[in-house]
Amino acid sequence: MAEITLELIKKLREDTGVGMMDVKRALTENNGDYDAAVDWLRAKGLSKAAKKADRIAAEGLVAVAVRDEGAGQIGAAVEFNAETDFVSRNELFQNAARKIAQVGLDNDGVEAIRVGKTADGETVNDFVTNLIATVGENMMVRRSARFVVSSGVVASYIHNAVAPNLGRIGVLVALESTADKAALIEVGRKIGMHIAATRPIALSVDEIDPAVVAKEREVYTQQAIESGKPPQVAEKMVEGRLRKFYEEVVLPKQNFVMNPDQTIEQFIEEQAKALGAPIKLAGFVNLALGEGVEKKQEDFAAEVASMTKKPEDETTS
8 A cells, every 4th residue: 555645645635626534535445546546536526626616606695694602793704606696596505605604603714714614524625625526516715704793793684685694795794882682783784784785895984995095086186187177176176075985985974875864873873872872883894796706708609609610610710
């Protein structure tokens, strides 16, 4: 029997994309023979996962999970991607998304989730790899968010939910308060609905990416110059438009969609008075499925043409 070294295990895992436990088993079953182990994995249908790893996975689901933790709560949101919307409607995939969101409650960040263990004791990496082999599509845990509130709630909201805690847009809202939890969850849910509709980018002006602010300032400055206003007037125009921009993208400054006559900040103050305890908006996240992923555009006409192309056409082209 050939020696099963760490290097051999690592190589087989990288080459096949199969989980660690399956890699070890393949090598053990085949007495350390690398090629035989590869064939064994292929026969089991496991190494298919590696061949699908370069496919674009922009569909799938956003899953949320919340757990009580003393006087507070822990909340997690996970974007779990697949290649097609058809798979996301499969109960197997939906249960997988829920299971991964649960792992997110105790593991902060995508990398931590991938090596974290499910309730069944296997790592998320291995769990997803086996699911890929079963379903036949590339899948990945793409993004995640986690909030911990020692006193208060982490409210969740799923827009157009396809199943409990699952949908294409998932929102978490962290509220710090000693007020009644059930009442706080309802406040947070309403803010979550607002967030899904308006898509704010920050909790305060200071949290906005400086590059985003610089880009906006550049655009407004160019607009002011082209308007032909004097420099002093143009500068005031730029600052005024920046203030308007902040009102549009900073959550507390936004007009509340359920009552445009008040801001989110004012809504929270109103609810704090009604519940008899201060409420602090500690954080939020809005995960929209496939956001930022460049989806492959299929040209079916070209594909059909290439399939029906005659060999002599290729030689003369």
